[in-house]
Amino acid sequence: MKSEPILSAQDITELRLQANQLQGEITSSHKLDSREAGWLPTSAMGSGMDYAESRPYQQGDEPRTINWRLSARSTETYVKNYHMEARPSLCIVLDQRSTMMFGTRTRLKFTQALRLAIVLAFAAEQHRLQLTIMLLNNSSEWLEFNSADSFLAGVNSCKLLQIDDRTVDNRGKIALVLENLNEDIDKGSLVYLISDFRDLDKSHQKQLFQLQANNFVQTMHIVDPAELNIENKGGVALQDMLANALLMLEEDKFSEMKPNHALQQYNDNIKQTLLKSAVHYSLVSTTDEALHSKIMFPLGH
Numbered sequence: 001m002k003s004e005p006i007l008s009a010q011d012i013t014e015l016r017l018q019a020n021q022l023q024g025e026i027t028s029s030h031k032l033d034s035r036e037a038g039w040l041p042t043s044a045m046g047s048g049m050d051y052a053e054s055r056p057y058q059q060g061d062e063p064r065t066i067n068w069r070l071s072a073r074s075t076e077t078y079v080k081n082y083h084m085e086a087r088p089s090l091c092i093v094l095d096q097r098s099t100m101m102f103g104t105r106t107r108l109k110f111t112q113a114l115r116l117a118i119v120l121a122f123a124a125e126q127h128r129l130q131l132t133i134m135l136l137n138n139s140s141e142w143l144e145f146n147s148a149d150s151f152l153a154g155v156n157s158c159k160l161l162q163i164d165d166r167t168v169d170n171r172g173k174i175a176l177v178l179e180n181l182n183e184d185i186d187k188g189s190l191v192y193l194i195s196d197f198r199d200l201d202k203s204h205q206k207q208l209f210q211l212q213a214n215n216f217v218q219t220m221h222i223v224d225p226a227e228l229n230i231e232n233k234g235g236v237a238l239q240d241m242l243a244n245a246l247l248m249l250e251e252d253k254f255s256e257m258k259p260n261h262a263l264q265q266y267n268d269n270i271k272q273t274l275l276k277s278a279v280h281y282s283l284v285s286t287t288d289e290a291l292h293s294k295i296m297f298p299l300g301h
Helices: 009-020 068-072 109-126 148-155 173-184 202-214 236-249 252-256 259-275
Strands: 040-046 050-056 078-086 089-095 130-136 142-145 190-195 216-223 280-285
Touching (some): 009 109, 089 109, 109 130, 109 148, 109 280, 173 202, 202 259, 259 280
Antiparallel strands (some): 050 078
């Protein structure tokens, strides 16, 4: 029996339309390291439109680069140097660990995270950005796709659906991901972290601050409505979720709180930890439909 896809053709069409609603030209507040031909200035010198400096003429320099005004005021001939241009990369970290397989309304948290990733993948294609996706799981492996369509082709693959962290302690996993991002991606990239951030704590702020110092970084905090308001529904799943929230707070005083107050404090702690790291933050519920309104693109230097 053929399994049903996570997202229908209609879902994908709607997500593509949402990508079209992301307005504005992408620019960067950071010089890029990449030397691929493109349209944003890099730290490397070469052909481009962004003037960097003038230097003395050397044999082989093209006459069209001569700085005639400066040369007229000097005994030497000078040529203009420009910043080489490049396209930035769009990097998505997609959390597919077991806590993301929770949902009480509309869809699972992982499904909502996947929908956000697809909107971003379409946007990357429209703006001719290199797309890279990291699956936050036991192996935390990089997957590179040339287009949104190639990403969609892998959406229902085993790599996206196979969840196997039953015997693995994931509490320190996000630290390894942040370390990889800081070491491996080109500066000036657009980085989107999509997760419920269950293992986030203050020890990660230094890595996040380093990441945003060199890149545009947006964190998308995925929550189920029950994680905002338990509504006294009870049930094993909700009780387990609340117990996990109390455990992650790791402070005895929270064990005496009313459930909704504890959940509110738990989610606020995540938000404040991210905001204090100077990254952009969005709270995304599993019931949200207008995902384009949750996505930020850098719109100027």
